[in-house]
Structures are given as C-alpha cells and as structure tokens.
Amino acid sequence: MEDLDLDKQINELISVACGEKKADLVIKNGKILNVFTKELMSGDIAIFDGYIAGIGSYDGEEVIDAEGKIICPGLIDAHIHIESTMLSPEEFAKAVIPHGTTAVVTDPHEIANVAGEDGLAYMITCSKNLPLDVFYMLPSCVPSTPLDEAGATLGAVELDKFYKCERILGLAELMDSYATIRNDPAIISKIESALTHKRIVDGHAPGLTGRDLNAYVAAGVASDHECSTFEEALEKLTLGQWIMIREGTAARNLQALLPLFDDKYTDRCMLVTDDIHPETLCDSGHIDFIIKEAVKAGKSPYNAVKMASYNAASYFGMRDRGAIAPGYIADLIIVSDLAKFEVEKVFKSGILVAENGALTVEIPHVSCDDEKYGRVLHSFNLKELTPEDFSLKEKGANKRVIKLLPGELLTEELIVPSNLDNKEAEFKHFVKAPGVETDKDIIKVALIERHKDTGHIGIGFLNGYGLQYGAIASSVAHDSHNLIVAGTNDADMALAANVVRDIEGGIAIAADGKVLSVLPLPIGGLMTNTKIDDVNAMLTNMKVQARKLGVSEGIDPFMTLSFAALPVIPRLRILTKGVVDVVTQSIVPVLFD
Known part of the structure; x- marks a missing residue:
C-alpha cells in the first residue's frame, strides 16, 4: 500500500x-x-x-x-544539543521555527548520560509530529571518557538497535579522540556499527593535529565542530573533514572562521549552534543569526545560506531537502532581503508555520508518561550534602587552578601558592573557604556524583569565573551531568547544591545562607516544559543576581560553569574523582609540593 x-x-x-x-x-x-x-x-x-x-x-x-522578497531554503542546524536550550523538544520547536529553522540534527548525549536508552527513547518520541524535522545522531561517548561517572553506559550493542529509526543519521561527535586514535575496542565497535548501517560519523577533536589527526580521520570520522582557529579548520578540511562553524552561547567561533565563507572552502562547511541558551535564542536568533553576522562581516549571503541548508542536507545524505528545486521538500523561508535577513514567513512541507516571528500552527503538548520515563523525570540519587563534604583533604605548597577563558570552551592550567593555612574568614558579611582568594579571582569548584549515590565528590579551584560571594549550583554539567557547584564558601555551596538535589534538577544561587533564586529543570535535570519566554525571564533574573555576586561579564554564569566538567576539551576539568588533565586523561593533584 x-x-x-x-x-x-x-x-x-x-x-x-x-x-x-x-x-x-x-x-x-x-x-x-x-x-x-x-x-x-x-x-x-x-x-x-x-x-x-x-x-x-x-x-x-x-x-x-x-x-x-527573497525565498530561501529552510535552515538546518547541523549539530545541536536540544537539552542545552533547557527546553523540551516541543518548546524548542516553538522557539526556532519562527527563525526559519525547518530541521535540526541533534545529539541527545546529555539526556543519554543521565538516563541511557530511556533518555534516547524520550527524545525520539517527544519530537515526533512537530512542524520541525528533528534528526538524531546516536551518542558515541556515554560516558564521555572512562574517568567520568554518568548515569548510564551505552555501547555498540545498546546503540545498534536504534539504527532502525529512519531519523537516526549516524554516530554523534566522537569526543574521546584520545581513545579513538589508540584503537580502543569499544570506540571502534561503535564506528564499525555506524558504517555498517551506512551512517555517518561526526567528530569532536579540538586541537588534534598531525599524525593523530590523520589517524582520527582514517577511523572514519567525517566532520568537526570544535575548530577555534582558521588554521585548525584548514588542516582538517584539507584531510577531507567537513567543518561545522559553531556560534552558540558559550562557544563562539564564527569570527575566527570567517575565511571559510570564501568560495574556496564553502562547499565543505556547515553552520551549527551546538549549545545555545534561551537568552541567545530570544535575543539573537538561531541559524538566521549566524547568517546575519557573516553577511555583516562582508561574506557572501549566497554562501552563508548554502552552508545553512544544502550543505548540511548533503553531508547527512538528505537528498530531498536544502534547496528550492523540483522534487525537494517544500521547506522554505521568505526573508526581507539578504543583508538584513529578517525571516518573515516559514513554510514546512508547503504549510505556513510561522509569520513575522510568531507560529501560525498549534504544536500539541506531548505528555511524558511518568511510569514509562520515570528514570528521565526522577534522575537524582544523592544523599543530603553538608559543608564538610566540600572541604579539601589534600596538602601541598602549590595550588593547581582551572583557568576559564572568555568566549572559549578551552581552559588553561594556573599554578599559585596553596594559601590553605588561612581559616575561614569573614569578608564583609560573607565567608571565604580556605584556598579561596577572591581578590585573585580564585574560588572553589566541586562536582558531586548524583546518579548512583557513590559519594564521590571532586574538589578543585576555578579562576576567571569572577564570583565574589555565595555559590551557584547546577545539574547541567557536561556531559555526565553530575551536580556542579562553584562558590566562595562551603556552607553556601552545600545550600545551593541541596536545593538542586531537592527539586531533582535545576540551577540555584545562594549567598550568606539564603537561597536567592531557583530554576527547576525536572526533565533529567536538564530541561523543562515551561515556555521559552518564561525560562528566559528566570534565567535573565538569575544572571543579574550572578553578576551582583561578581560573575564576570565575559562569562556565561551557567553554561560556562557547566563546561568546567567536560573532560574531553583541554586543558583542566573538574570530575567527581578530582581535577583531570584532559591531554593525559589522568587525575592530577589539586595541591602539590
């Protein structure tokens, strides 16, 4: 039939x-x-x-x-984590469709790290029948590295069964490049499975170069979205990889990669947001914003639109979208002109779905069955925390500090005198924990395992965040999404962390023994069914409070903090087992002689 x-x-x-x-x-x-x-x-x-x-x-x-008017193909985000928007799939669709996005390719490794196969099933089910095509890449690294403690482990066997879904396009960003180029059997089996199913393999290898990069590409990894310099992108492009130009909330690489918009390179490049917060979506836009910025910088709008539509479709083997031509799906946008690129109308499969920034169709709510997706909705398994849990037991004359870099996901190593002889001291009416030096922008950071109640708590120090008082806690901590908390004193750190624990996921700010604000994220501790405008209003208010507590203007208080726990981007990160050197994939002492 x-x-x-x-x-x-x-x-x-x-x-x-x-x-x-x-x-x-x-x-x-x-x-x-x-x-x-x-x-x-x-x-x-x-x-x-x-x-x-x-x-x-x-x-x-x-x-x-x-x-x-100008009529363009619908826009495609070639790499995004919907969970990072903090929105459920349906609320995400409502947010991006008016910006001309008609398809996204998402890697659900955030929810998979929390709830495994149940998390994948939830995302696939809840993104059905939307006026937005949601395609998936299967998470390649759950957990991201063997040192990480996630809520689940997904191997080739667990992933293989999902390839029967036509919306599964391949294997998502292969973050553990270290294991890949060393022929790790678990990684190689996932690559072989994807290639056997004739699917594509995405990459994630910041800074990888030379023979190691050759080995990574030879393994079958077809793309990369972690390039932060043109030189890095050119080396990978020269070896045959497709380059995804990323402009998200915390990681913004567009300016550095603008040369890729030139005719010589454009046919192998795509536009992506990777991780984007509600504030960015509300204030700037989605893929349409990247096009605007590229055109503003003097780049060809024709190249930019092609990179945002046809190139992505070609890379993923979607032969029937990404262009305006006979036989193609009628995913179209009408814009005011190519310079301003204001999206006026959006058509999905020939139906008008948005006009002048507003949806013209209803998106029905998809209920999440508590019994079926209990692991997604009840993802916390953690005892109540005390200030003593945040005390550092190590000793040494030197202190190793994770140094954040504004606008980058990369971190650096900072070595300073330990200064741990000081007892907790009053600072105005706030308290500073031993080792915290707010005048040098050095605070404490901790990552608490929250999936299996192992009791593991990694403790370190953070520079570049700017916090002067209180603490900020979040269950969004890439990629295993344990409970991260940064603070100037142990009491406020425990208070903020316990609030997030009690609501089973979210973000909390505390200072001077008081809870200042809370954003609940009940879906895996990552997402909410709340409307984007309401989420954005809460986040905006919380960012104002974070700034008042000292968080630097060049730092996103929540997204930047969340990436402090990602052990696949150099140089130092915080894990539940301590501070990890990403290059050597080893736990290193926070204090040492």
Whole structure:
C-alpha cells in the first residue's frame, strides 16, 4: 500500500510540474535563492503535497505574493544539543521555527548520560509530529571518557538497535579522540556499527593535529565542530573533514572562521549552534543569526545560506531537502532581503508555520508518561550534602587552578601558592573557604556524583569565573551531568547544591545562607516544559543576581560553569574523582609540593 501511495504521489507531482494539474500552493513574484548556482532567479514556486513540483509559471489553489522578497531554503542546524536550550523538544520547536529553522540534527548525549536508552527513547518520541524535522545522531561517548561517572553506559550493542529509526543519521561527535586514535575496542565497535548501517560519523577533536589527526580521520570520522582557529579548520578540511562553524552561547567561533565563507572552502562547511541558551535564542536568533553576522562581516549571503541548508542536507545524505528545486521538500523561508535577513514567513512541507516571528500552527503538548520515563523525570540519587563534604583533604605548597577563558570552551592550567593555612574568614558579611582568594579571582569548584549515590565528590579551584560571594549550583554539567557547584564558601555551596538535589534538577544561587533564586529543570535535570519566554525571564533574573555576586561579564554564569566538567576539551576539568588533565586523561593533584 505504501508503494502504491508513493507511485500516486509521484504521478500527481509530475502532473503538477507539467501544468496538467493545479498546485496546492504557488508562491509568485519573489526572487529565489538558488544554492546550486549561488544567484537569484525568477519564477513561480509550485508546491504539491508538501513537495516542490516546479519553478516557472504556475497556477495554484492558493497563491502567495512575495513581491520584493527573497525565498530561501529552510535552515538546518547541523549539530545541536536540544537539552542545552533547557527546553523540551516541543518548546524548542516553538522557539526556532519562527527563525526559519525547518530541521535540526541533534545529539541527545546529555539526556543519554543521565538516563541511557530511556533518555534516547524520550527524545525520539517527544519530537515526533512537530512542524520541525528533528534528526538524531546516536551518542558515541556515554560516558564521555572512562574517568567520568554518568548515569548510564551505552555501547555498540545498546546503540545498534536504534539504527532502525529512519531519523537516526549516524554516530554523534566522537569526543574521546584520545581513545579513538589508540584503537580502543569499544570506540571502534561503535564506528564499525555506524558504517555498517551506512551512517555517518561526526567528530569532536579540538586541537588534534598531525599524525593523530590523520589517524582520527582514517577511523572514519567525517566532520568537526570544535575548530577555534582558521588554521585548525584548514588542516582538517584539507584531510577531507567537513567543518561545522559553531556560534552558540558559550562557544563562539564564527569570527575566527570567517575565511571559510570564501568560495574556496564553502562547499565543505556547515553552520551549527551546538549549545545555545534561551537568552541567545530570544535575543539573537538561531541559524538566521549566524547568517546575519557573516553577511555583516562582508561574506557572501549566497554562501552563508548554502552552508545553512544544502550543505548540511548533503553531508547527512538528505537528498530531498536544502534547496528550492523540483522534487525537494517544500521547506522554505521568505526573508526581507539578504543583508538584513529578517525571516518573515516559514513554510514546512508547503504549510505556513510561522509569520513575522510568531507560529501560525498549534504544536500539541506531548505528555511524558511518568511510569514509562520515570528514570528521565526522577534522575537524582544523592544523599543530603553538608559543608564538610566540600572541604579539601589534600596538602601541598602549590595550588593547581582551572583557568576559564572568555568566549572559549578551552581552559588553561594556573599554578599559585596553596594559601590553605588561612581559616575561614569573614569578608564583609560573607565567608571565604580556605584556598579561596577572591581578590585573585580564585574560588572553589566541586562536582558531586548524583546518579548512583557513590559519594564521590571532586574538589578543585576555578579562576576567571569572577564570583565574589555565595555559590551557584547546577545539574547541567557536561556531559555526565553530575551536580556542579562553584562558590566562595562551603556552607553556601552545600545550600545551593541541596536545593538542586531537592527539586531533582535545576540551577540555584545562594549567598550568606539564603537561597536567592531557583530554576527547576525536572526533565533529567536538564530541561523543562515551561515556555521559552518564561525560562528566559528566570534565567535573565538569575544572571543579574550572578553578576551582583561578581560573575564576570565575559562569562556565561551557567553554561560556562557547566563546561568546567567536560573532560574531553583541554586543558583542566573538574570530575567527581578530582581535577583531570584532559591531554593525559589522568587525575592530577589539586595541591602539590
């Protein structure tokens, strides 16, 4: 029956293309951006049953006049973690569709690290039937490295069963490049599984170069989204990798990678956001914002749009989207002009789904069955914490500090005198823990295992965050999403951490023994069904409070902190077992002689 329906659809599409049958919808008088020739062309766009039948002169049951406007293919985010938006799939869709996004390729490794296969099943189920195509890459590193403690472990056997879903496009960012180039059997089996299923393998290898990079590419890794310099991107591009140009909330690489928008490189590049917060979506936009910024910097809008649509579709093997041409899915956007790139109308499969920044269709709420997804909704298994849990037991003359870098995910190692002889001292009416030197921007950071109640708590020091008083705790701590807390004193750290524990996930700010604000994230400790405007309002208020407590302007108080726990990006990170040197993949002492 399905074959008969397909034959009928093709026959009717041909009839519309030939002019023998009226189109469902015709868009007239606009200029069409052709991603194949990178020029504007004239002609009516005839749409039938969700597909483009032809471009030329057509009649339709409905006609839309696009006089003076530009018509572009719908935009595709080639690499994003929906969980990082803190929004459920349906609320995420509501947020990005008005910006012209008609498809995303997401790696659900955040929820997978919390709830394993249940987390994957939740995301796949809750993103069905949206006016946004949500494709998936299967998480390659759950946990991200053997040193990390996640809520689940996903090997090749667990992942293999998911390839039967047509929305699974491949194996997501292979973050453990260290293990990959050393022929780790668990990693290699995942790559082999993806390639056997004729799927693609995404990469994640910041700073990898030379023979190690050759080995990584030879393993079958086809792309990278971690390039922070043009030189790094060029080396990877030269070896055949596709480059994903990232402009998110904490990691912003667009300016450094602008040369990739030139004709010489553009055919192998895509646009991605990776990790993006509600504030960025509300204030700046999504992929449309990256296009605007590139054009503003003097780059070709034709190249930018192609990178944001056709290139992504080509890379992932989606032959029926990413362009305005006969036989392609009618995912279209109408923009004011190529310079301002203001999205005025969005069509998904030929249906108007957004106009002037607002949805024109209803997105039904997808209920999350507590019994079926209990592991997703009840993800905390952790005893109540005390200030004593945050005391550092090590001794030594020198203190190893994790140094944050504004606008980057990379960190550096900072060595200073230990200064741990001081007892807790009053600072105004706040207290500083031993080793904390707020005048030098050095505070305490801890990561508490929260999935299996192991009692493991890693403790270290953080520089570049700016906090002067109190503590900030979050269950969003990439990628295993244990409970991270940064603070100037142990009492406030325990208070903020316990608040997050009690609400089973979220963000909390505490100072001087008082809870200042809380954002609940009940879905895996990562997401909420709350509307984006409400989430953004709460986050904005919390960021104001974080700034008042001293957090630096160049630092995102929550996203930057969350990445302090990611043990696959150099140089130092905090884990539940202590501070890890990412380059050597070893736990290093915080205090040493």
